[in-house]
Amino acid sequence: MLNSSPVNRAMERGAVHSNRPDLPPVDYAPPELPSVDYNSLPVPGNVIGKGGNAVVYEDAEDATKVLKMFTTSQSNEEVTNEVRCFNQYYGAGSAEKIYGDNGDIIGIRMDKINGESLLNISSLPAQAEHAIYDMFDRLEQKGILFIDTTETNVLYDRTRNEFNPIDISSYNISERSWSENQIMQSYHGGKQDLISVVLSKI
Structure with missing residues (x-):
């Protein structure tokens, strides 16, 4: 037959074989995902x-x-x-x-940050002086001019000799209602107040 393809002729002779291995059936149904309540509030x-x-x-x-x-x-x-x-x-x-x-x-x-509130600490070891300067150095290196430098906003980790701020906000030097000089004066005043509190407990 002139119009008969080689494949058709081979099928007639039973000579067609697939080289592909038998594959297991595929389940195309989407996997079942756990339900998520996007409106749930923390407990x-x-x-x-x-x-x-x-x-x-x-x-x-x-x-x-x-x-x-x-x-x-x-x-x-x-x-x-x-x-x-x-x-x-x-x-x-x-x-x-x-x-x-x-x-x-x-x-x-x-x-959750480790440590005890500075407000509740009556005495500190001598090495705490170095630790409070370290805390301000880390803050400044990260571009943070710590605003609310009260005793309740800083924890002291005795094991690591480390002060950790927990209520962190920063002065904004670009704030137009204050001059940069006013901002820096306020920042350094609060910084020195907190350092003085730490030194008074050593």
Whole structure:
């Protein structure tokens, strides 16, 4: 037959063989994924601290995290600054905003930082003097001019001889309502006040 293809002729003779191995059947159905509740809020555990505008809780779902839940309304700019500074200091992903059902910012979820509040410490070892200067050096190297330098916002880790800031926000040198000189004077004043507190406990 002039129009008969070699394949057709071979099939007629039963001579067609596949070199491909037999493959198991493929299930093209999408895998079943665990359900995710994107609207779920974090679960607060025990209270571990209180401030003028927030209460800090353990995260009942993650022992490595804490929840700073605001008790008064906070501006998006203030919270964004705090979250940015915390991530700058402790690493990306160490802090994130918590949103309520209506989309408002209601808190911050952040890494749990080791140490004891400086406010609760009556005496410090001599090496703590070096540690407080180290803390400010690290902050400044990361571009942070620490604003709220109160005793409640700094923890001291005796094991590592290390001071760790926990409520971090930074002066903005580009802020037009203040001159750069005013900002730096205020920053250095707060810095010296905290250093003086540490030295008074040694």
